[in-house]
Amino acid sequence: xSLLAEMNQKALNLGLPISVHFxxxxxxxxxxxxxxxxxxxHGEMTTAEILDVLEQMADAGxxxxxxxxxxxxxxxxxxxxVERARQLLFNVKVKTNGVMIREKEAARLRQLGIEQxxxxxxxxxxxxxxxxxxxxxxxxxxxxxxxFLKAQGLKVVLANVLMxxxxxxxxxxxALAKELGVSYTLDxxxxxxxxxxxxxLALRIPGTDLKQIFQNQELVGNVExxxxxxxxxxxxxxxxxxxxxxxxxxYISPYGDxxxxxxxxxxxxxVRQQKFLDIWRHSPQLNEVRSIHARDLxxxxxxxxxxxxxxxxxxxYMEGNMRGPSTxxxxxxxxxxxxxxxxxLRQTGAAYAGPLIQIQALANSTPDHVF
Amino acid sequence: MAEKYIARSKAIAARLVGGEMMVMSAADxxxxxxxxxxxxxxxxxxxxxxxxxxxxxxxxxEFEVDPEQAQRGADRFVDELSQHGILLVSDQPxxxxxxxxxxx
Numbered sequence: 001x002s003l004l005a006e007m008n009q010k011a012l013n014l015g016l017p018i019s020v021h022f023x024x025x026x027x028x029x030x031x032x033x034x035x036x037x038x039x040x041x042h043g044e045m046t047t048a049e050i051l052d053v054l055e056q057m058a059d060a061g062x063x064x065x066x067x068x069x070x071x072x073x074x075x076x077x078x079x080x081x082v083e084r085a086r087q088l089l090f091n092v093k094v095k096t097n098g099v100m101i102r103e104k105e106a107a108r109l110r111q112l113g114i115e116q117x118x119x120x121x122x123x124x125x126x127x128x129x130x131x132x133x134x135x136x137x138x139x140x141x142x143x144x145x146x147x148f149l150k151a152q153g154l155k156v157v158l159a160n161v162l163m164x165x166x167x168x169x170x171x172x173x174x175a176l177a178k179e180l181g182v183s184y185t186l187d188x189x190x191x192x193x194x195x196x197x198x199x200x201l202a203l204r205i206p207g208t209d210l211k212q213i214f215q216n217q218e219l220v221g222n223v224e225x226x227x228x229x230x231x232x233x234x235x236x237x238x239x240x241x242x243x244x245x246x247x248x249x250x251y252i253s254p255y256g257d258x259x260x261x262x263x264x265x266x267x268x269x270x271v272r273q274q275k276f277l278d279i280w281r282h283s284p285q286l287n288e289v290r291s292i293h294a295r296d297l298x299x300x301x302x303x304x305x306x307x308x309x310x311x312x313x314x315x316x317y318m319e320g321n322m323r324g325p326s327t328x329x330x331x332x333x334x335x336x337x338x339x340x341x342x343x344x345l346r347q348t349g350a351a352y353a354g355p356l357i358q359i360q361a362l363a364n365s366t367p368d369h370v371f
Numbered sequence: 372m373a374e375k376y377i378a379r380s381k382a383i384a385a386r387l388v389g390g391e392m393m394v395m396s397a398a399d400x401x402x403x404x405x406x407x408x409x410x411x412x413x414x415x416x417x418x419x420x421x422x423x424x425x426x427x428x429x430x431x432x433e434f435e436v437d438p439e440q441a442q443r444g445a446d447r448f449v450d451e452l453s454q455h456g457i458l459l460v461s462d463q464p465x466x467x468x469x470x471x472x473x474x475x
Contacts, residue, residue, distance in 0.1 A: 003402050003403070003404055006404070007402075007404060010388055014388070014389050016389075018388070063393055063395075086381075089384050089385045090384055091384035091395050092384070113382035115384065115395070115397050
């Protein structure tokens with residue numbers, strides 16, 4: 001076990017929130033077609049409120065702090081927030097589109113000693129990237145920002161959200177990341193909007209494209225190992241938790257709402273009304289999330305993929321049941337291994353168990369009903 | 372022998388987790404956990420107190436360790452952390468360092 005994994009385990013044992021994703025604004029200068037946020041300002045926390053929350057988080061034991069949005073630089077106090085976060089010795093990662101980062105901002109981020117900057121890039125072609133962000137010239141400015149940050153010696157990760165409109169540009173983005181000398185990460189997950197609107201799910205890439213990703217050695221390493229059928233789950237798997245949401249990690253919105261994760265919109269408290277640590281320790285919602293083990297999942301506990309699935313409890317919650325399956329992850333498990341999930345078999349039994357049903361139907365049917 | 376002064380780098384992240392100090396260098400993402408003795412030295416690294424004084428006050432007294440053994444251990448610890456830029460070392464006081472971490 002790595003040192004980091006040991007510390008995560010220790011935080012889990014001690015009930016510490018070691019990681020927090022903090023969206024400091026939902027305002028943005030881009031209007032990405034797949035974005036799940038409402039960009040209007042409905043009453044963001046003030047500078048003083050945010051600085052106070054940072055202190056509370058440091059007292060509570062938070063170490064990894066992701067500052068995100070919206071576009072973080074839309075806040076005029078962004079650098080004041082980062083400066084305080086670094087004084088409090090957080091490991092700070094910043095997620096941004098980079099459009100507002102020039103030499104001066106890059107130098108300031110370097111001076112403040114942040115760990116990493118993650119920048120969204122959707123394509124190496126301006127006509128595709130800018131069509132997704134709906135901000136003309138955005139790719140050019142984003143690439144300039146990456147160069148400014150690299151020139152300062154900062155670690156930059158290029159994050160490539162894949163959707164139907166940019167899937168074919170994935171290799172181009174990988175090549176761009178190489179040319180810029182930055183890391184590359186992809187995310188094929190499109191999530192429903194925070195208000196429950198599911199229309200943007202139409203942008204999700206189809207399963208066949210997912211399969212192509214899972215068989216790309218450059219992305220997954222050993223393809224045979226990555227796509228291998230799941231081993232039978234042991235007791236440790238059945239007693240385990242799906243992810244860190246609510247266990248060692250949580251999410252705070254610009255309005256002070258606390259959720260188990262940015263992808264898990266279960267309201268669990270508000271730092272304007274309660275201390276962060278009180279919410280973390282005593283929120284009934286967070287405690288309910290913590291109480292759920294793999295064996296408590298009605299469908300997923302019977303699934304062959306239970307030990308290896310990337311099941312997101314937040315996406316399951318958005319589908320109506322935090323103990324239920326997340327169909328996007330069922331699809332991933334299926335495309336990765338070729339083995340349908342328990343949820344797929346339950347929902348579309350006839351389709352997946354087709355041959356057996358057909359034999360039964362033929363035997364019991366008159367010739368008129370065969371076709 | 373010249374005095375040795377140590378100060379915590381500003382390019383680190385740190386937090387005390389269950390008695391152990393987690394430290395990560397922003398420069399190379401190296402991750403360290405410090406035990407109680409190392410944490411005591413790290414927290415006392417204010418850039419103004421000589422290492423020998425820190426060892427005498429924070430290690431020998433609080434952990435009842437033989438002075439020579441404690442000094443050797445402290446020197447090794449300081450060497451290793453300084454190689455990763457987590458501690459700054461000088462034979463002069465490091466005046467630009469903060470007196471103590473606010474939230475280790």
